[in-house]
Amino acid sequence: MIDFSSLVSTILLSLVLFFIVIHIYVHSTERGRNCDKISGPRSYPIIGNILDITTSAEEFWDYLRRSARDFYPVWKLWLGIWPVINIHHPDDVEVILSSTKNIRKSIVYDIINPWLQDGLLLSTGEKWRSRRKILTPAFHFKNLREHLNFMIEHTERVINEIKSEANDGVIKEVLPLLTTFTLKTICESTMGVTMKGSDDDEDNYVKSVHQIGEIFFYRGVRPWIKNDWIFGLTSKGREQTKILKYLHGFSDKIIKERISYHEKTGGKYLNDSSSAELNSNSQFDDGIKRRKLAFLDILIAASKRESGVDRKGINEEVDTFVFEGHDTTATALLFAVLLLAEHKDIQDKARSEIEEVLKESDGKMNMNAIHRLTYLECCIKESLRLYPSVPLISRQIEEDLQLKHCFVPKGTILNVHIFDTHRDPNFWPRPNIFDPNRFFLGRPEDRHPFSYIPFSAGPRNCIGQKFAMLEMKTFLAGLLYNFYLEPQEATEAVRNRVDLVIRPSSPVYVKLVPIVR
Numbered sequence: 001m002i003d004f005s006s007l008v009s010t011i012l013l014s015l016v017l018f019f020i021v022i023h024i025y026v027h028s029t030e031r032g033r034n035c036d037k038i039s040g041p042r043s044y045p046i047i048g049n050i051l052d053i054t055t056s057a058e059e060f061w062d063y064l065r066r067s068a069r070d071f072y073p074v075w076k077l078w079l080g081i082w083p084v085i086n087i088h089h090p091d092d093v094e095v096i097l098s099s100t101k102n103i104r105k106s107i108v109y110d111i112i113n114p115w116l117q118d119g120l121l122l123s124t125g126e127k128w129r130s131r132r133k134i135l136t137p138a139f140h141f142k143n144l145r146e147h148l149n150f151m152i153e154h155t156e157r158v159i160n161e162i163k164s165e166a167n168d169g170v171i172k173e174v175l176p177l178l179t180t181f182t183l184k185t186i187c188e189s190t191m192g193v194t195m196k197g198s199d200d201d202e203d204n205y206v207k208s209v210h211q212i213g214e215i216f217f218y219r220g221v222r223p224w225i226k227n228d229w230i231f232g233l234t235s236k237g238r239e240q241t242k243i244l245k246y247l248h249g250f251s252d253k254i255i256k257e258r259i260s261y262h263e264k265t266g267g268k269y270l271n272d273s274s275s276a277e278l279n280s281n282s283q284f285d286d287g288i289k290r291r292k293l294a295f296l297d298i299l300i301a302a303s304k305r306e307s308g309v310d311r312k313g314i315n316e317e318v319d320t321f322v323f324e325g326h327d328t329t330a331t332a333l334l335f336a337v338l339l340l341a342e343h344k345d346i347q348d349k350a351r352s353e354i355e356e357v358l359k360e361s362d363g364k365m366n367m368n369a370i371h372r373l374t375y376l377e378c379c380i381k382e383s384l385r386l387y388p389s390v391p392l393i394s395r396q397i398e399e400d401l402q403l404k405h406c407f408v409p410k411g412t413i414l415n416v417h418i419f420d421t422h423r424d425p426n427f428w429p430r431p432n433i434f435d436p437n438r439f440f441l442g443r444p445e446d447r448h449p450f451s452y453i454p455f456s457a458g459p460r461n462c463i464g465q466k467f468a469m470l471e472m473k474t475f476l477a478g479l480l481y482n483f484y485l486e487p488q489e490a491t492e493a494v495r496n497r498v499d500l501v502i503r504p505s506s507p508v509y510v511k512l513v514p515i516v517r
Contacts, residue, residue, distance in 0.1 A: 019045075019046045020046075022046070022081065023045045023046050023081070026081045030409060031409040031410070031411055031412060032083070034407050034408075034409045035076050035078075035083035035409070035412065037406075038074055038075065038076040038406050039071045039075055039076070040067065040075040040077050040086075041071075041077060043077065043078045046080065046081070047080060048079055048081070049077040049078055049079070052077070053079075053221045054221050054222060055221070056497075057214070057217050057497035057498045057505065058495055058496070058497045058505045060217075060221065060497075060498045061495075061496050061497055061498045064086075064392075064498070067086070068088055068417055069420075072089075073087065073088070073089035073092065074087050074092065074403070074405045074406045079413075083412050083413070084414075085408055085412055085413070085414050085415070086414075086417060087403065087405070087406075087415070087416055088416065088417040088418070088419075088420035088421040088424065089404070089405060089421075089424070090421060090424070090427060090448040090450040090451040091403075091404040091405070091448075091450075092403040092404055092405055092406075093416055093421055093453065094449070094450040094457075095401065095403050095404070096395060096401065096403070096416060097393075097416065097453070097456065097457045097460075098457075098458045099458070100459055102396075102397050102399060102414075103124060103128070103395070103459060103460055104124040104125075104395060104396045104398055105121070105122055105124065105394065105395065106395055106413045107396060107413065108394040108413065108415075109122055109394065111216045111219050111220050112216055112500070114228075114240070114244055115244055115247060115248075115319060115323075116316065116320045117312075117315075117319070118313075118316050119131075119317050119319060119320030119321075120132060120135065120317060120320055120321075120463065121320050121324065123316075127308070130307070130308055131309070131313075131317065132463065134298060134302050134307060134309065135295065135298060135299075135317065135463060136463060137298065138190065138294070138295040138298050139295075139463060139464055139466060139467050144367075144467060144470055147185075147189040147467060147470070147471075148365075148367055148370070148470060148474065150185055150188045150189040151185055151189070151470065151474040151475070152365050152474060152478075154184050154188075155181070155365075155474055155478040155479075156478065158177060158180075158181050158475075158478075158479075159479070159482050159483075162483070162512055162514075163482070163514055167514065168514075169486075169511050169512060169513035169514070170511070170512055171488065171509050171510070171511045171512075172509060172510060172511075172512060173507045173508070174334050174337055174338070174508055174509065174510050175330065175331075175504070175507070175508065176203070176206070178330040178333045178334055178337075178475075179202075179206040179326060179327070179330040180203070181330070181333075181475065182325070182326040182329045182330040182333070182471065183205060183206060183322075183330075184202060185326075185471060186321070186322060186325035186326045186329075187254060187322065189294065190295035190296065190325065190467070191254050191258065191294055191295060191296045191318065191321075191322070192261070192294035192296055192297060193254050193258055193296075201250070204246070205246075205247070205250050206326075208243045208246050208247050208250075209247070209323060209327055209500075210499075211243055212240065212243045212244070212247065212500075213499040213500040213501075214499070215236055215239060215240045215243070216500065217497075217498055217499060218236055219236070247319070248315070248319065250322075251315060251318040251319045251322055254296070254318060254322070255296065255314055255315065255318055258294075258296050258297065259300060262297075262300060267304075269297075270300060270304065296314075296318060299313070299314045299317055299318070300314065321464070323500075324464070325464060325467075325468075327389075327500065327501050328389035328390060328468070328501050329389070329471055329472060331387075331389045331501045331503060332380070332383065332384055332387070332389045332454075332468070332472060333472055333475060333476070334508070335387035335491065335502075336379065336380055336383040336384075336472065336476060337476075337479070337485065337510055338487070338491045338494070338508060338510065339379075339382075339383050339386070339491055340379060340476075340480070341485035341486060341487040341510045341511075342490060342491055343434055346379060346434070346436060347480065347484075347485060349375060350375055350376045350379050350480055351480045351481070353373060353374075353375045353376060354373060354376065354480055354481050355481065357369050357372045357373060358477075358481060363481070365474060365477060365478065369477075370473050370474055373473055373477055374440070375436065375440055376473055376476060376477060376480075377439075377469070378436040378438075378439040378440040379476075380469065380472050380473065380476065381436070381439045381454075382434060382436040382438060382439060384454035385422045385423075385452060385454065386422065386423070386432070386434060387419075387502055388418045388419055388453075388454045388502065389454070389501050389502060390456070390501055391417065391418050391419035391501075391502045392416065392417055392418065392419070393416040393418065393456060394413060394414070394415045395413075395416070396411075396413060396414075397409070397410055397411065397412045401414070418453055418456075419502070421450075421451060421452075421453065422451075422452065422453075422454075424451065427447065427448055427451040428451070432492070434491075455468075479512075482514065482515055483512040483513060483514055483515060484513040484515060485510055485511070485512060485513075486510065486511035486512075486513060487511075488508070488509040488511060489508070494508055
C-alpha cells in the first residue's frame, strides 16, 4: 500500500533540493557573480526580491525611490532567478543611452506588447531603424507650424469650457481636462482625423488606458504569470482582452477614416509629402476639403511602397503614438499646472512674460509668440525635471557593458531611473525645490549632459519631443493668460504610482479663477 504522506514529503523535498540547485547554479554563473557584487535590498533564495515588489503600485513606487537613495549610485534586485540592475548616476546613464548596440527594450515591456506590439516604442534592430527613419519627417519644424493651429484651437476650447462653468472660479480635477485636450490634439494634428460628437469616445479611451496600465502593473509584479494562455484564463486576463479590443478598435477607426479620405481623393496627396500645395486649405471640385499631410499619411504612403510597412505596421504605430502622444504630455502638463498653482511668484512671473508677448498680437498666439516665451519654457523644463512623464527606461543587455560604477553582464535587465537622475543632489542643488531659474539663468554646458533626460537621450530619444514642448507651451500660455491658478494641496503631498507613465494614485484638483481684462 502506498504511503501518500511519505510520497508527498519526498516530492516536496525533491522540489526544495531542485530549487536549491537552481539557486546555486544561477548565482555561481559569471552573470550571477557579477550581479551579486552590487549592493541592494536583501533578497531570498529562489524568490529573490519578489516579496518586495508584489505590492501596490504606490508602495512599489516608494520602494524604488527608497532603494535608489539607500544604495546610491547603483543597486540590484532579483526577480526570482533574473537579475535586475538599477542605475541613475548620469555617468552610467550616458553609457547605456549612447549605446548603439544595447538598444533593445527589456522583457519588462513584454506585458504591453499585446497592445503596442512592434511599434516604434517596442521594436528593435533594423525594423526600429527603418520605422524611425520613415517617421522622423512627421515632426519636422514645418509640420509643427501646421500642428500649432490645432493646439491653439483646442486650448481655446478648454478655456471657454472652464469660463462657462463659473464666473468667480471653479475647482477642477485636472487630469481628465488635460487628457481630453492632448488626445484631441494628437488625433487631429498628427493623425489628420476630426474627433466628432461628444467627448464619450475620448473619455472611454483615456479610461481604458488607465485600466490597462493597472492590469499591466498587476501582471508585471507577478512574474509567475508568464504564460499568456494561463493569464487569459484569469479575470484580469479576460478584462485585458476586452480593453485591448476597445483600444485597438479606437485606433483602427482613426486609420479607416484617413484611408477613406485618400481613397476619395484618389491618393493624389500621398505622392509628394514635400509639395507646397499640401498646405493649402482650398476645396476640391468634388467638395472634399483638402487636408494637410499628417503622421498617419506618411505611414499610409509608406505602405504603398516597398518599405516594410503594411496595414499591421500602420496599426502598431498609430496605437503607439496615440497613446504616447497624449498620455505623457497630459501627465507633464498636470504637474506643471500643480507646481505653478503652488508657487504664486513663479506663476505671476510666467504670466507677466505671456502678457508682454501677447500684447503685440492682441492676445492671439502664433509660432513667433510661443517661441518667445522663454521663462514659461523654463517652468516646463523644471517641472519635467521633478516629474518626468516616463520615470524609468528598461533595456535588455545583449553585450557585456562596463559602466563607471559597475559591470553589467550580457542577459541582464538594466533599468535607468530618470526620476532619481533628475533629483540627484550631486548634480542638482536643492533637488526637490521647484526653481525654473536653473534653466533660465543656467547654461546647459554647466550641467552633465545626461543629468536631465525627460525625453530620454541617444538613438532612442523621443521622436516627438519638439511637438510635445510646443503643445505644452501653447496650452499653459493660454491657461495662465486667462486664469489665476490656486492650489488645493501641495504637489509633494500627491502620492504617485508605478504605471505606464508617472501617475497620481488619486484625483488632484486646482482652482481656476478667470482673469477679467
